[in-house]
Amino acid sequence: MSVQVTRLPSGLTVATDSMPGAATVSLGAWVGAGTRHETAELNGIAHLLEHMVFKGTARRSAQDIAVEIEAVGGHLNAYTSRENTAFYAKVLSEDAPLALDIIADILQHSTFLEEELERERAVVLQEIGQAYDTPDDIVFDHFQETAYPDQAVGRPVLGESRTVSALKRDSLWDYLRGHYGPQQTVVAAAGRVEHDRFVDLVAGAFTHEGFQSNGATDPADYRGGDRREERDLEQVHLLLGFDGVGYLDDDYYAMNLLSMLFGGGMSSRLFQEVREKRGLVYSIYSFHSAFVDGGIFGLYAGTGGREVAELVPVVCGELAKLTEGVSQEEVERARAQVRASLLMSRERSSSRAEQLAQQILIYGRPQPLDEVLEKIAAVGRDDMARVAGRLLTSRPTVTAIGPLAHLESAEGIAARFG
Known part of the structure; x- marks a missing residue:
């Protein structure tokens, strides 16, 4: 078996996925803390922290961090999401100790100097500001907030200018030490890696002295609603969504296949009906975004100010048709797309390390590939129709930015599913 997992006495989980023949290794620390773990006043602190840890430690300056990893031809990066934050690197296998040492250093010994904080806050x-000026980006933040109003899971990952401007150095320290503890962290590696050796390296690098693990969050409570922002643009950027399912839900894989069938590619119902037959859009697709305890199913379309009047009835009609059933050919095509995407991702060490860490954070264990493929294979036509019906029992979420004079009212849209 290529995957091995060890839990250290501190509670830190170490996981590896060996890829024979690889010359490189992808490794990192995935922490179960993100936007959902922020208070309203601290919205954006997880993302600001992700930036700040690269700005210097007791042993390394920001320049040292960049120079050391690039001197061995490696890459170092990070991201923040609503449920976790990741810090990862890809290097030649012999340079794994260096990459791991850098990641452990920035996560435990960052200095958060005031002058660096002010510079990075400005960044x-x-x-x-850039996100706000990009309508097909900011509309997704509006969508999340409208679906989950007055909840941490609905707040923007970047935070708001008001909250980020007010964040203090002490708050960064408190958040780091309160949420980045060993029980909330998975250190994973994939590629040319020897498990026992990697475990020894991790045990020596991560002491987590003074760190705690606080993964408590309020349950995700989907409510739906309507938010529109009139702007002088060439296009209407429209999102329509419904209450989805979480990773642990029995319908998780059926919902993913439904999204693929509905708007996941050029052969999907949305693309064929809306773009190919009617020419109403350039971009249209559906998606299902899951959390541990919930999710949201949505579709995005970019269309003209006048075309939106025709677009909305068409996409609502296509959604409603899903509850009437889908063909076996469509199911097989969606299944093949999801299966192929999964297997293709397995060829990249970075994807395998990411998948391994995320599975442990979500399920508490790695999911064997055969298990996942069996669940995908088990989804049938009846499952697809059933989960489509499950979607449409929820209140729609409608968000739009652009010239909105011809966009149907929220009540009118909801009535199309009632």
Whole structure:
């Protein structure tokens, strides 16, 4: 078996996925803390922290961090999501100890100097401004907030200018030490890696002295609603969504296949009906975003200010048709797409390390590939129709930015499913 997992006495989980023949290794620390673990006043702190740990430690300056990893031809990066934050690297296998040492250093010994904080705060504020100026980006933040109002899971990952501007150095320290503890962290590696050796390296690098693990969050409570922002744009950026399912739900794989069938590719119902037959859009697709305890199913379309009047009835009609049943050919095509995407991702060490860490954070264990493929194979036509019906029992979420004079009212859209 290529996957091995060890839990250290501290509670830190170490996992590896060996890929014989690889010359490189992808490794990192995945922490079960993100936007969902912020208070309203601290919205954006997880993302700002992700930036700040690269700005220097007791042993390394920001330049040292960049120079050391690039001196061996490696890559170092990070991201923040609503449920976790990741810090990862890809290097030649012989340079894994260096990459691991850098990641352990920045996560335990960052200095958060005031002058660095002010510089990086300015960078993040620019990032927030850029997102606001990108309508097909900011509309997704509006969508999340409308679906989950007054909840941490609905707040923007970047935070808001008001909250980020007010964040203090002490708050960063408190968040780091309160949420980045060993019980909330998975250190994973995939590629040319020897498990026992990697475990020894991790045990020596991560002491987590003074760190705690606080993964408590409020349950995700989907509510739906309507939010529109009139802007002088060439296009309407429209999102329509419904209450989805979480990773642990029995319908998780059926919902993913339904999304693929509905709007996951050029052969999907949405693409064929809306773009190919009617020419109403350039971009249209569906998606299912899951959390541990919930999720949201949605579709995005970019269309003209006048075309949106025709677009909405068409996409609503296509959604409703899903409850009437799907063909076996469609199911097989969606299954093949999901299966192929999964197997293709297995060829990349970075994807395998990511998948391994995420599975442990979500399920508490790695999911064998055969198990996942069996669940995908088990989804049938009746399952697809059933989960489509499950979707449409929830209140729709409608968000739009652009010239909105011809966009149907929220009540009118909801009535199409009632």
